[in-house]
Amino acid sequence: xxxxxxxxxxxxxxxxxxxxxxxxxxxxxxxxxxxxxxxxxxxxxxxxxxxxxxxxxxxxxxxxxxxxxxxxxxxxxxxxxxxxxxxxxxxxxxxxxxxxxxxxxxxxxxxxxxxxxxxxxxxxxxxxxxxxxxxxxxxxxxxxxxxxxxxxxxxxxxxxxxxxxxxxxxxxxxxx
Ligand code: HEM
Ligand code: HEM
Numbered sequence: 001x002x003x004x005x006x007x008x009x010x011x012x013x014x015x016x017x018x019x020x021x022x023x024x025x026x027x028x029x030x031x032x033x034x035x036x037x038x039x040x041x042x043x044x045x046x047x048x049x050x051x052x053x054x055x056x057x058x059x060x061x062x063x064x065x066x067x068x069x070x071x072x073x074x075x076x077x078x079x080x081x082x083x084x085x086x087x088x089x090x091x092x093x094x095x096x097x098x099x100x101x102x103x104x105x106x107x108x109x110x111x112x113x114x115x116x117x118x119x120x121x122x123x124x125x126x127x128x129x130x131x132x133x134x135x136x137x138x139x140x141x142x143x144x145x146x147x148x149x150x151x152x153x154x155x156x157x158x159x160x161x162x163x164x165x166x167x168x169x170x171x172x173x174x175x176x
Contacts, residue, residue: 008072009174017062018175021097024055028100029150049108050117056101063094075170089156096149099141106138 035044
């Protein structure tokens with residue numbers, strides 16, 4: 001009896017990194033958007049900073065790994081336009097997974113707040129002061145890109161669920 005081929009999937013390391021980073025990013029979007037105002041900065045939960053740095057480190061590993069393989073081919077019925085939208089979304093995600101933590105690291109470096117890695121050790125701060133234009137720009141960018149990241153995540157997750165539950169195709173299974 002011929003075996004029925006399973007869906008073409010992303011490799012195991014890619015799948016594991018996707019879900020770990022996705023959970024951490026969603027957590028940071030929530031803690032960021034729900035942050036309470038303290039003195040000079042609206043510091044979210046202290047774990048927001050540590051989790052953001054962890055996302056940066058894991059994303060560097062993920063990007064390095066990503067350069068060593070090609071994504072599994074799309075099913076034939078995925079239109080060229082949709083492939084383009086997915087490609088732009090995924091590239092933007094990779095950029096945001098680096099730019100969000102780096103901008104956070106920049107402006108917190110210029111504040112009085114330590115970057116404690118879950119109470120285990122202190123993450124080094126960059127030699128920056130508030131007067132430097134890059135610090136103001138990083139603060140603005142972190143806020144604006146944060147909203148962009150949340151919107152893109154809603155689009156990405158909505159699309160994954162739509163393809164799985166409404167169209168009942170293999171898209172979500174590629175990442176499971
Ligand atoms: C992928 C990682 C990250 C995501 C998705 C993220 C997301 C966000 C979001 C959505 C906000 C709310 C923006 C606003 O309403 O002003 C925020 C605020 C903030 N984030 Fe992050 N963040 C990340 C990494 C970091 C890192 C690494 C740090 C510092 C080491 C950091 C420090 C802060 C601080 C201090 C605020 C409050 C900013 C303010 O008062 O204007 N974030 N973050
Ligand atoms: C905000 C959190 C998330 C981020 C940052 C993220 C990021 C990414 C990235 C960068 C890719 C491209 C992988 C590559 O080709 O290298 C991807 C693919 C994928 N993601 Fe997410 N993801 C998130 C959450 C989710 C969630 C919650 C789901 C499911 C409901 C999901 C389902 C998928 C699927 C099915 C693919 C494969 C798409 C394809 O084959 O073209 N993602 N994700």
